[in-house]
Amino acid sequence: MTGPMVRGWCPDAWHPMIAGDGLLMRVKPRLGRLTRAQVLGLCDAAIAHGNALIDITARANLQLRGVRDTGWQALLDRLLTLDLVDGDPVIEQRRNILVAPDWRVGDDSHRIAGALLTRLDELPDLPGKMGFVIDAGRACALHGEVGDFRIERDEKGGLILRADGHPGGVAVVAGQEVDALIALAHWFSASGGAEAGRMARHTVALPEWACGDILPAPSAARIAPGIHDLGWAYGLPFGRIEAPILAGVMEGSSAGGVRISP
Structure with a gap:
């Protein structure tokens, strides 16, 4: 208790x-x-x-x-x-995962977020406000929402790993998205990120494998009240x-x- x-x-x-x-x-x-x-x-x-x-x-x-x-x-x-x-x-404290709300069963957002949920025990201790964004629909639904470690759709339809605070990210291989998220979280912890508190405030240069310039896809329209x-x-x-x-x-x-x- x-x-x-x-x-x-x-x-x-x-x-x-x-x-x-x-x-x-x-x-x-x-x-x-x-x-x-x-x-x-x-x-x-x-x-x-x-x-x-x-x-x-x-x-x-x-x-x-x-x-x-x-x-x-x-x-x-x-x-x-x-x-x-x-x-x-x-595990409950680590379960800070924001997933695109329009996911369908078996699509990339559902697959990646579901896999991350099963591997939270592999994460390091992170500041309490930190979290993950899984935004792998046909367009980015969560571009304006706060999240430190992100998987997003890119402009050409691929998936990227992007650290919050950086405009672009790097391509990730299908099936290895959660490996990349966990690795980035461990890098953040090992590089003194806890002192900054959030990825966007962490001033240490990203590791080469996580540093890229692939931009996320344009934002989708927000879900409006009514038929969906x-x-x-x-x-x-x-x-x-x-x-x-x-x-x-x-x-x-x-x-x-x-x-x-x-």
């Missing part, structure tokens, strides 16, 4: 953060997706153990607010049962929704789950 963190850290479910309305617990849905049962269970938990407010973050994570000091362990247990939190606190190829897109005012409303939307539809977009 661990305890609440002070303000200003990067919280997760194992390490809630003290906020003005109580404890804040962050949930990181795998591949940005929750099943129907997970959505309904999350809403029920937010009502039972918090103030029923759910936020969406810039990294497509969810935050449960107003959690009581005496209730966060019970909430954590519920999230573990729902398979929304990893049972290993170290994958179903229906909803926008949340100020990135927040009340749990009973979200549960009602889910119960009133035939949807098998939801995806979270930054």
